[in-house]
Amino acid sequence: MFPSRSPQGLMQSMAIILLIFTLEIERVRSRVFTFAPSMRISQLSNWLNQDYPCQGDTIVFEENKKTVTFIDESMQVSSVILPHVGSLIFSDNSVLGEKSPWQCTRRKSPEKVFFQPEAIFPAFSDPASWTVDDKPLLHMNMVPGPKDDVIFHDVGAFQISIDDQVTVNTLKVSKDWVGPNTG
Secondary structure (H helix, E strand, O other), X not given: OOOOOOHHHHHHHHHHHHHHHHHHHXXXXXXXXXXXXXXXXXXXXXXXXXOOOEOOOEEEEOOOOOXXXXXXXXXXXXXXXXXXXXXXXXXXXXXXOOOOOOOEOOOOOOOEEEEXXXXXXOEOOOHXXXXXXXXXXXXXXXXXXXXXXXXXXXXXXXXXXOOOOOOOOEXXXXXXXXXXXXX
């Protein structure tokens, strides 16, 4: 394992041992990952060109894309063109036909506005889908692993693409933890 007994060889060996030790510590440390994408109707980034609906506008969902949308606040629009496949989930306080603070007042002439989140099915294996408090991380540790805890937002709707079997320590959805030590 040791290249040579010279001072330079000894330094290389110590650097290799330190790297292995650091990687081992990094591998066993657990973290809390929070799923970042949101399908809230009131989130500006979910609207094409960040053009959200004003009173009297028409909301258009992409007709051929599966869509899960959380109507987290009231909204007043003239019509909604729904997708062929999808779900609209209303919060307890949302009312269709009532203006919400996030909406702009009427335009001179009503427009069509398009609900198009950046990622319709964000991937579990995509580091951009997750937020972690203690950055920076090695690339291999930027998505949840078997020792990590995963949180999906307490309020709202979400959809995620999982292309392979995934193991995490615990999973929190709607304020409930599920895992080996949660009873």
